[in-house]
Amino acid sequence: MAPRVLVSDKLSPTAVQIFKDRGVEVDYLPDLGKDKDKLLEVIGQYDGLAIRSATKVTEKIIDAATNLKVIGRAGIGVDNVDIPAASRKGIIVMNTPFGNSITTAEHAIAMMFAVARQMPAADASTQAGKWEKNRFMGVEITGKVLGVIGCGNIGSIVASRGVGLRMKVIGFDPFLSEERARELGIEKVELEDLFKRADFITLHTPLTDKTKNIIDAKAIATMKKGVRIINCARGGLIVEQDLADAIKAGKVAGAGIDVFEVEPATDSPLFGLENVVCTPHLGASTTEAQENVALQVAEQMADYLVNGAVSNALNMPSITAEEAPILTPYVKLAEILGSFAGQLTDEPIDAIEILYDGAPGTMNTRALSAAAIAGLLKAQVQTINMVSAPLMAKERGIAVTEVRRDKSGVFDGYVMVTVKTKKQTRSVAGTTFSDGKPRFIQIKGINMEADVGRYMLYTANKDVPGVIGQLGTAFGKAGINIANFHLGRDEQGGSAIAIIYLDGPLSEEFLEEIRGLNAIGQAKMLTFDV
Secondary structure (H helix, E strand, O other): OOOEEEEOOOOOHHHHHHHHHOOOEEEEOOOHHHOHHHHHHHHHHOOEEEEOOOOOEOHHHHHHOOOOOEEEEOOOOOOOEOHHHHHHOOOEEEOOOOOOHHHHHHHHHHHHHHHHHOHHHHHHHHHOOOOOOOOOOOOOOOOOEEEEEOOOHHHHHHHHHHHHOOOEEEEEOOOOOHHHHHHHOOEEOOHHHHHHHOOEEEEOOOOOOOOOOOEOHHHHHOOOOOEEEEEOOOOOOEOHHHHHHHHHOOOEEEEEEOOOOOOOOOOOOOOOOOOEEEOOOOOOOOHHHHHHHHHHHHHHHHHHHHHOOOOOEOOOOOOOOOOHHHHHHHHHHHHHHHHHHHHHOOOOOOEEEEEEEEHHHHOOHHHHHHHHHHHHHOOOOOOOOOOHHHHHHHHOOOEEEEEEEOOOOOOOEEEEEEEEOOOOEEEEEEEEOOOOOEEEEEEOOEEEEEEOOOEEEEEEEEOOOOHHHHHHHHHHHHOOOEEEEEEEEOOOOOEEEEEEEEOOOOOHHHHHHHHOOOOEEEEEEEEOOO
């Protein structure tokens, strides 16, 4: 029986034809995604679901999708898909990470011009029969300092356009290397420096716990008087009320806002301010971009449903059906090792070395390395996947090296991920046993056999008496249960580490308390998708 796909949002007719040409049955119902009750009623009939942003694929929808194998999002953002719920049911979630990059970058540049010259307000005034030439005094772009927050795929395009406009471009990105910055022709700076120096600030970073409210009243207070701010990335990066207050006070000269914390945005403190340009999330809205992402998602979904090929999957490695049974446990291991190193690394990464000892070295190490890189960068780029990870590392100037060697220890094989920054080199190694579950076997050169938990506190300390007691006392006073505990050290009186397994994440306040304990050199909350 031919696989069957539901297209529940508006997609190009050419994309629908791609499904048909590949032997996939298609129901094109572009308004169905807005009717969650009807979608819930029919979703069990389909093997694939092709969507844009209107369809909300909730856990309830996924539970009813008894035959669903793949969800394809035409675009990069997957905020409307419950990926953990899909993963639990074995449903692959795909996106199209690069189809609309140029379009979004161009929108940010267009917004910058519109804000600099007050074009929308001037247009409205002129069409109202007024001739307020003296009212709309703009500023030149040339020679101004453009601060780019987030220098990944879209941010780097914006940066290059800024250089072409003869702007002085400075960029902040935790993963931007000096070499990559030189290639782009920009100056790499810290965030605080960017805030102080930029005449225009444009955001191109995902919304994470680290980036949420990255621009608030405190940040704005450090900026130049007359700064102009552009956000075509994600709502929630800016505290809208704080920005509105700063505009009214004259601190911020203007803003171009394409995304809002609550969408559709029917009300915002930014609405009605003359020197603010607002658009309804149009970053990817060009004919070319819409066509590109629609065709790409149709090809990806058809390839998977017909041939079993996986590409641009957010919750599944890009591997063939033949490789899957053997490779999948090591793919998961590599991703976890990368994630471990990534969550512990705050400074820019210069290089990654991935060592395959024994059995893993005979496998498709390209997929394993992609998984390790994706895990490493996921702390900053949540939508990253195994296909986009190597390119994203290259864009950031991160050198990736693979080393294979014959079995050298007691394990049939293991993987070691080593991350190098200007300040330090950090490594973590792991293996899989017969149950297929990943396990840590070495951290920072210290041997330690430990399972992977969903919530783990990692601590590094001096090997002195009393550390375990201090930790236990602190957890006891806070009423926090310790599920399990693993320890390791390199030598008596040397360096020691601990992994504490928890039932849930710790608050930042409690983490600061742990970091304040005697002999504790580092304490980091780690979270893994297990």
